[in-house]
Amino acid sequence: MKKKNIYFHEIDLKELRIRNCERKKFVKRLTDIPYLGYEVEDISDGRKIVIVKPGGKQAWGIMKKDDFFVFIYNPEEKSLWQITHNQIYEDLLEKSKIDKEATIEILKAFEKVFNGEEPDEVLKLISLSNSAGENPEALLKAYKWIWGQEDVNYPTGQGRNMSWEKLKELLDSLIK
Numbered sequence: 001m002k003k004k005n006i007y008f009h010e011i012d013l014k015e016l017r018i019r020n021c022e023r024k025k026f027v028k029r030l031t032d033i034p035y036l037g038y039e040v041e042d043i044s045d046g047r048k049i050v051i052v053k054p055g056g057k058q059a060w061g062i063m064k065k066d067d068f069f070v071f072i073y074n075p076e077e078k079s080l081w082q083i084t085h086n087q088i089y090e091d092l093l094e095k096s097k098i099d100k101e102a103t104i105e106i107l108k109a110f111e112k113v114f115n116g117e118e119p120d121e122v123l124k125l126i127s128l129s130n131s132a133g134e135n136p137e138a139l140l141k142a143y144k145w146i147w148g149q150e151d152v153n154y155p156t157g158q159g160r161n162m163s164w165e166k167l168k169e170l171l172d173s174l175i176k
Contacts, residue, residue: 005083027152035053095130
């Protein structure tokens with residue numbers, strides 16, 4: 001995996017839980033969040049998914065007021081990793097070279113979350129093995145919020161479909 005965007009700093013967070021659901025409802029709930037840092041998901045290894053609103057997205061010189069950053073936060077190290085689409089894709093690609101079948105299962109779990117299922121509920125039904133790289137649970141939970149962010153930023157456009165297309169292509173290529 002290429003260099004990670006990691007920041008070391010204390011952060012004051014409020015706990016916030018919003019269930020994944022139908023896109024328009026999820027976007028509405030996300031746009032109603034006040035500006036602040038929020039702990040939104042727990043990862044079994046002790047890390048957390050954190051969002052910080054507002055984010056830094058600008059379009060045509062205008063700040064998107066409902067944008068937010070998505071981080072994987074390690075409370076022990078006080079580190080915030082601003083995970084990117086490319087980092088997740090590269091991680092999945094590496095996994096596929098080591099264990100194709102496990103990567104297919106991970107991508108099928110991504111598809112369920114993409115379609116509105118809650119990551120914890122998906123994870124209760126399947127066991128995702130991790131042959132390399134990042135914990136699949138962390139990636140899955142991060143993408144729930146990244147997809148929400150994309151739907152907020154591009155409400156009349158493709159939203160989450162933009163990043164899902166590349167993941168879907170990877171899934172289809174592994175199934176063939």
